[in-house]
Amino acid sequence: MTPTFAIGLSLLLPALGAFAIAAADSRPNLRETITVLVALALAATVATLLPGVMAGERPELYLGELLPGISIAFKVEPLGMLYACLASGLWIVNSIYSIGYMRGNSEKHQTRFYVCFAIALAAVMGIAFAENLVTLFLFYEILTLSTYPLVAHKGDSNTIASARVYLGILLATSVGLLLPAIIWTYSVADTVSFVPGGILTGSLTGPGVGLLLALFVFGIGKAAVMPVHRWLPAAMVAPTPVSALLHAVAVVKAGVFTVTKVILYIFGTGLLAQEPSSNWLIFASAFTILAASIVALRQQNLKRMLAYSTIGQLSYVIMAAAVLTPLAKIGASIHMVAHAFGKITLFFAAGAIYTASKKTELNQLRGIGTQMPWTMAAFTIGALSMIGVPPTGGFVSKWFILAGAFQSDNYVAIFTIIVSTALNAAYFLPIIFAAWFAKPDPQLKSHGEAPTAIVVALSITALATLGLFFFNQPVLDLERALMDQ
Amino acid sequence: MSIASQLPALQIVVPLLVAPLTVLLRGSGLAWAAATAASAMAFAIAVALTLTALDGATISYDMGGWPAPYGIELRLDAFSALLLLLTTGASTLSLLGARDSIAELMGESREPLFYAAWLVALAGLCGIAITGDAFNVFVFMEISSLATYVLIAAGPDRRALTAAFKYLIMGTVGATFYLIGVGLVYMMTGTLNFADMEARLAEVDEVRPIVVAAGFITIGLALKAAIFPLHVWLPNAYSSAPNLVTVFIAACSTKVALYVLLRFDFFVFHGNLVGHAFQFSSFLAPLAVLGILVGSAVAVVESNVKRLLAYSSVAQLGYILLGASFGDVAGMTAAITLMFNHGLAKGALFLAIAALAMHTRGHTLADLSGAARQMPWTAAALVIAGASLIGIPGTAGFISKWLLLQAALQQGPLGVVAAVAVVVGSLAALAYVWRIIEPLYFGTAEGSTAGGSTAAYTATPRLLLLALWLAAGANVYFGLIPAVPVSLSELAAAELLGHLR
Numbered sequence: 001m002t003p004t005f006a007i008g009l010s011l012l013l014p015a016l017g018a019f020a021i022a023a024a025d026s027r028p029n030l031r032e033t034i035t036v037l038v039a040l041a042l043a044a045t046v047a048t049l050l051p052g053v054m055a056g057e058r059p060e061l062y063l064g065e066l067l068p069g070i071s072i073a074f075k076v077e078p079l080g081m082l083y084a085c086l087a088s089g090l091w092i093v094n095s096i097y098s099i100g101y102m103r104g105n106s107e108k109h110q111t112r113f114y115v116c117f118a119i120a121l122a123a124v125m126g127i128a129f130a131e132n133l134v135t136l137f138l139f140y141e142i143l144t145l146s147t148y149p150l151v152a153h154k155g156d157s158n159t160i161a162s163a164r165v166y167l168g169i170l171l172a173t174s175v176g177l178l179l180p181a182i183i184w185t186y187s188v189a190d191t192v193s194f195v196p197g198g199i200l201t202g203s204l205t206g207p208g209v210g211l212l213l214a215l216f217v218f219g220i221g222k223a224a225v226m227p228v229h230r231w232l233p234a235a236m237v238a239p240t241p242v243s244a245l246l247h248a249v250a251v252v253k254a255g256v257f258t259v260t261k262v263i264l265y266i267f268g269t270g271l272l273a274q275e276p277s278s279n280w281l282i283f284a285s286a287f288t289i290l291a292a293s294i295v296a297l298r299q300q301n302l303k304r305m306l307a308y309s310t311i312g313q314l315s316y317v318i319m320a321a322a323v324l325t326p327l328a329k330i331g332a333s334i335h336m337v338a339h340a341f342g343k344i345t346l347f348f349a350a351g352a353i354y355t356a357s358k359k360t361e362l363n364q365l366r367g368i369g370t371q372m373p374w375t376m377a378a379f380t381i382g383a384l385s386m387i388g389v390p391p392t393g394g395f396v397s398k399w400f401i402l403a404g405a406f407q408s409d410n411y412v413a414i415f416t417i418i419v420s421t422a423l424n425a426a427y428f429l430p431i432i433f434a435a436w437f438a439k440p441d442p443q444l445k446s447h448g449e450a451p452t453a454i455v456v457a458l459s460i461t462a463l464a465t466l467g468l469f470f471f472n473q474p475v476l477d478l479e480r481a482l483m484d485q
Numbered sequence: 486m487s488i489a490s491q492l493p494a495l496q497i498v499v500p501l502l503v504a505p506l507t508v509l510l511r512g513s514g515l516a517w518a519a520a521t522a523a524s525a526m527a528f529a530i531a532v533a534l535t536l537t538a539l540d541g542a543t544i545s546y547d548m549g550g551w552p553a554p555y556g557i558e559l560r561l562d563a564f565s566a567l568l569l570l571l572t573t574g575a576s577t578l579s580l581l582g583a584r585d586s587i588a589e590l591m592g593e594s595r596e597p598l599f600y601a602a603w604l605v606a607l608a609g610l611c612g613i614a615i616t617g618d619a620f621n622v623f624v625f626m627e628i629s630s631l632a633t634y635v636l637i638a639a640g641p642d643r644r645a646l647t648a649a650f651k652y653l654i655m656g657t658v659g660a661t662f663y664l665i666g667v668g669l670v671y672m673m674t675g676t677l678n679f680a681d682m683e684a685r686l687a688e689v690d691e692v693r694p695i696v697v698a699a700g701f702i703t704i705g706l707a708l709k710a711a712i713f714p715l716h717v718w719l720p721n722a723y724s725s726a727p728n729l730v731t732v733f734i735a736a737c738s739t740k741v742a743l744y745v746l747l748r749f750d751f752f753v754f755h756g757n758l759v760g761h762a763f764q765f766s767s768f769l770a771p772l773a774v775l776g777i778l779v780g781s782a783v784a785v786v787e788s789n790v791k792r793l794l795a796y797s798s799v800a801q802l803g804y805i806l807l808g809a810s811f812g813d814v815a816g817m818t819a820a821i822t823l824m825f826n827h828g829l830a831k832g833a834l835f836l837a838i839a840a841l842a843m844h845t846r847g848h849t850l851a852d853l854s855g856a857a858r859q860m861p862w863t864a865a866a867l868v869i870a871g872a873s874l875i876g877i878p879g880t881a882g883f884i885s886k887w888l889l890l891q892a893a894l895q896q897g898p899l900g901v902v903a904a905v906a907v908v909v910g911s912l913a914a915l916a917y918v919w920r921i922i923e924p925l926y927f928g929t930a931e932g933s934t935a936g937g938s939t940a941a942y943t944a945t946p947r948l949l950l951l952a953l954w955l956a957a958g959a960n961v962y963f964g965l966i967p968a969v970p971v972s973l974s975e976l977a978a979a980e981l982l983g984h985l986r
Contacts (some may be wrong), residue, residue: 054928067884067971146875152927160927168919175876180904207585278972 001044001279003052003059004460007074007129010045010084014036014122018115025111032099034113039095042121043088046081053081054481066134070192076132076480077194080263080316082333082475084128086340087250091121094245097348100453101241104355112149113239119146124250127258133182133192133266136258137174140222143254145172147246151238158237165234170221172226175481178219185266194261198268209267210277217281222255223318226288229311236303240351243303248343249311253336256317260332264482269324278322278408286416287311292399293423297408300361302350305427306343309386312420320401323413328404330479331397334468337475338393341465342385348458349379350448362431367440374455378462383428385465388421391450393468489533495545496530496569497612497625499523501661502786504604508597513586520600521580524607526556528573531566531611536567539969541976545617545809552615554678560617564977567970568614568737568744571828575736576607578927578956582836582949583729586843590641590727599639603733610741619667620677622745623660626709629741631654633734648718648725655708655718659742662705670753670849679753686757699754699761703769706749709742712769712806713776723795724848728839731791735798736832739970740824743802747809751817751981762812770810770899774805774906778805781913785920785959791848793917794834797874801827807903808889811896817978819888820972825970826873829963833870833956850920854928862950864925866957873917873960876911880964884971886911918939945960 001009017038024031052059055074063072076084098117102110123146126139144167152163186192188201204212221228237246263272272278292312299305313335322333353359353368353376369376385394398417405413449455467474488495507516537544538561548560561569580603591599609629614621634656671677671695674685681844689695704715711719719739723731729754754761780800787793805827808820838848840863845852857864873880886907893904963970 064966066965066967067887072965078856141877142879145872155927164919164923168915171875171877171915172912175915176908179876179911180890180908183887184894187891187894337487349868 001048003049003057003076004326006045006048007061008285009058010088010125010129011074011122012044012116013042014044014125015120018118018122021114021118021122022111028110031111031114032095035095035098035118036092038118039088039121042125042329043085044088045089046084046125049076050081050085053078054477055485056481060131061129069190070134070186071132072135072138073131074129074135075194076128077259078478079197079257079266079333080128080130082336082478084125086253086337087121087124087128090245090249090340090344090461093460094241094344097244097351097457098241100451100457101239101351101355102333104451104454105239105325107153109153113153115200116146116149117242120150120246120250124254127254131193133185133194136261137178137182140178140220140254140258141171141174143222144174147242149249150242151235151248153239153242155238162234162237166231169228169231173219173221176219177215179480181219184215187209194265196265197273197363198264200265200267201271204271205275207277209271209275210280213267213272213278213281216266217259217284217318220258220262221261222251222254224252224255224288224311224314224319226285226291226311229288229292233307233310235450236301236307236362238346240303240354243306244344244347244351247307248347249340252310252314253340255341256332256336257316259318260321263321264329269329272322273324273348280398281322282319282410285315285322288315288359289319289416290423293420293427295467297423297427300363300481302353302360302362302365303347304364306346306350309346309424309427310339310343312424313343315387316397316401316417318414319416320404321409323401323404325404325407325409326483327400327407329483330476331402331404332399333479333482334393334400334472334475335397338385338397340383341393341461341468345378345382345458345461345465346386348454348461349382351453352458355454356450357447365431366434366438369436370440371446372450374449374459376432378458379435380432381462381465383432387428389422391466391469393465393472396469396472411446489965490546492530492534493544493561493856494526494910495550496534496615497608499530500604500611501608503609504601506644507604510597511593512660513593516562516597516600517584517587520604521577523604524577524580526569527607527611531569531573533578534561535566535570535969535973537561538976539972554676554681557621558617558678558680559615560680562980563973564744564748564821564978564980565614567825567973567977568741569611571825572607572610572614572737572741575733575828575832576603578737578832578836578952579729579732580950582839582946584948585946586839586949587727591639599636600808602632602635602731605616605629606636606733611746611912613741617679618677619670619679619682619749623664623667626660626663626742626745626877627771629738630660631736636730636734637722639730640725640727642725644721645725648721652718652722655715659705659708660710662701663745664705666698666700666702666705669694669701673698675840679748679894683753683757686753689757691812692758693761695754695758699750699758702749703746703765706742706746710739710746711799711943712743712802712803713779713799715773716776716780716802717725719799720792720795721940723798724789724791728791728835728842732832732835732839735794739798739802740805740828743805746758747817747981751809755786755982766810766812771904773803773817774903775805776800777807777910781910781917784917785913787917788849788851790838790850790853790921791835793850793921794838797914797917798831798877801831801874804885804889804907804910807907808892811900811903812982813892813895814975814978814982815888815892815895817981819885819892819975821966821974822888822970822978825974826963828884829881829956829960830870833953833960834874835868836949836953836956837867837870840945840953841867843949844943850924851928853883853921854924855926856928857926860945863945863953864922866953867925868922869957869960871922873964875914875918877931878964881960881962881967881970883964884967888971914936
């Protein structure tokens with residue numbers, strides 16, 4: 001398989017899969033087999049690209065010219081490779097989990113669910129491999145639109161109101177801020193391609209840099225930098241597999257991935273380091289980290305708490321990218337992976353608890369560890385990774401981000417990381433403690449562990465969270481490829 | 486002489502000749518079939534003409550063998566080709582879906598008259614787009630307007646009569662202003678041919694009558710084109726007309742008036758009047774911005790879906806005018822692409838509304854509640870067309886929005902203000918399109934449980950659905966492969982502004 005073909009195939013597979021899933025509407029077993037097979041095939045296809053990219057190749061796929069100088073084209077670079085591997089790999093696990101969850105809760109419209117999921121994954125591949133901002137923007141919007149039916153899945157008035165917030169914020173920021181930012185970039189740089197080292201050096205200086213950066217960061221609403229974060233808690237009305245893969249991994253990572261890519265390949269770290277007007281990003285992300293952690297402390301609903309935790313963790317990536325030192329850039333990429341593994345585990349656990357016991361609130365979780373030991377063990381691992389305790393992946397990424405911050409003596413970043421670690425501990429540890437050691441309410445009936453498919457899925461991701469602590473060399477190698485170019 | 490060389494004349498002659506013939510065609514569907522065939526033929530001619538215009542060639546055709554500037558010249562360039570494509574395409578698609586709803590509305594006896602009026606309107610609009618003669622434009626404008634008044638007055642309730650009457654008064658005032666302007670220019674130059682006029686104006690010493698003429702022509706055509714604040718006739722006309730007539734006129738009639746406006750102001754006056762560029766921009770750009778803001782704001786609160794889309798048109802006409810008022814090639818390209826792309830999006834939206842309206846009782850947003858469940862294909866096409874109106878990438882609307890914003894950002898600080906207005910308008914579009922889509926998908930349909938109404942839902946005419954999906958498909962096609970409209974627009978902009986040197 002040539003790399004160019006692999007790029008095309010990784011876009012086509014989930015798209016064609018969506019049709020196949022729709023065609024298998026009346027036969028659930030076939031439908032779900034197709035989902036898992038497509039997920040496996042996609043991950044395998046993406047994996048074939050990996051060795052070449054590590055070796056320094058940059059395979060391309062050119063589809064056509066949209067306007068003079070603007071084309072629909074794809075080019076694989078290390079950061080996109082990482083994101084594509086992450087999304088496609090976790091889609092397999094998530095599909096297994098979805099089967100358990102959707103059947104366990106007898107959800108309606110299951111075909112629509114799997115179809116939209118496949119389309120969303122196609123959009124994710126487009127974002128990961130996009131060669132320029134316009135191609136990325138195209139798939140970014142497809143991702144927003146295809147996830148809307150997933151968020152509005154339940155269809156009652158409360159869900160629709162939340163889904164309206166979701167769609168409204170994501171579309172309004174992208175049309176209102178991101179599109180002008182892209183056009184501004186094009187009009188000063190005459191190109192929208194992602195080029196290592198940036199395309200704006202020499203064509204934009206002064207306060208304009210900070211302003212354009214603001215248009216990008218807030219225009220990319222999926223990165224959930226405050227104040228454009230409200231869509232993420234709103235999205236929690238979706239079924240848990242959606243929250244797990246999309247709103248802990250694919251969609252939110254699309255946001256931070258795009259921001260990181262804009263920083264590295266559009267502005268270039270050199271330009272941002274010279275321009276004091278871009279310094280606000282450190283403060284904005286630091287504020288988001290701390291504010292989100294404080295809000296998370298006050299949440300009563302498990303999924304909403306996880307959502308606010310996600311908002312904070314996303315800004316870790318953005319802050320790390322904004323610190324601009326090489327070690328922090330490695331930290332940013334590893335944190336994308338570490339957070340993905342940890343947070344998907346936490347959401348899987350939340351969904352497992354809901355499926356087994358219909359519990360959604362934090363104060364209902366007392367003593368649940370004895371009934372659902374597998375789930376709560378995974379939850380504990382995920383939570384420790386969020387806090388950054390070894391031996392979990394979260395420790396590795398925090399280590400690199402902190403080291404990067406020390407490299408440039410960035411005390412704002414150092415302070416933020418330390419305080420937020422304490423805050424993360426403050427909202428996760430009581431839950432873990434209560435789940436394992438508190439006495440359960442005596443009149444509650446016992447419900448036991450969640451369906452096997454769910455337990456298998458969350459065990460895999462929990463193991464991955466632990467594994468990232470010991471075997472993080474592949475990720476580091478990919479990052480070295482990123483630094484070398 | 487081969488038939489190919491007669492195509493410019495046939496573009497007008499085919500619908501004009503078929504029109505009286507349709508009156509003779511009694512019997513169900515015959516008049517409709519004749520009108521649709523004539524319109525499809527006009528579309529085929531437009532496509533053939535566009536293919537030659539794409540090479541940058543200009544076709545000149547002397548009507549009756551009288552050479553220009555003495556006789557009437559038909560002149561086909563990129564700009565007129567784009568307009569012809571839009572006009573004949575919109576007419577064909579809306580006629581394709583029109584059979585059942587018009588038959589229900591008009592009754593068998595008046596049906597032939599209706600289709601005859603339609604073809605006359607089409608002939609008039611094609612004539613305006615293709616003629617190279619200023620007085621001939623007036624003649625065709627009257628032909629198309631009179632026929633359009635008839636079409637609007639055919640609306641389902643008596644409000645259509647008031648709407649048609651208002652449009653008649655406004656339209657006549659506009660046309661008279663235009664005629665006064667043309668008369669003044671004729672007085673000073675002795676010619677009515679656009680190209681000749683442009684050449685001879687350079688030799689005129691006393692420019693005051695020309696300035697007055699420019700004022701009359703610009704305002705008269707602005708009235709016809711429903712440019713804010715002269716737009717008041719438009720929401721009434723759009724909302725009272727039969728649904729498929731709305732599709733036709735919303736897609737092309739204001740654009741044809743705008744076409745004449747741009748041709749006159751840029752092709753004829755621009756190079757000859759000192760300070761005309763400044764006057765044109767400083768007068769029309771603020772109006773365009775106001776039009777965008779006011780039109781969008783009204784659309785956000787309007788509850789009648791046809792009026793909502795009509796106000797959205799007022800805003801979109803503002804975009805077109807804004808692009809034109811930049812006065813450079815980039816802005817003009819954006820404006821002309823917008824004319825085409827907005828026609829596509831609005832035409833598709835009104836087609837979807839026409840399909841929905843065959844089964845819902847009224848045109849308010851509440852009436853559409855839950856219709857997507859019974860009519861998933863119609864609703865999906867409406868979503869695509871709505872995305873195009875907003876400017877979501879992958880649709881035609883994205884291309885024109887991109888070109889417009891890019892042109893605005895080249896204009897310096899004032900251009901940034903214009904860009905902000907465009908962005909605000911896009912956000913408003915997001916809001917009002919969503920106001921249609923959300924009840925459509927999530928509203929609870931009243932009475933949908935009753936057996937009778939579900940039976941009615943199954944009867945969406947196939948042809949209407951086909952027309953709707955052709956229109957929605959065109960929105961996606963020209964969003965991904967925009968070469969044809971964009972290169973036609975570039976050629977047109979270069980031609981309009983080329984003599985500026």
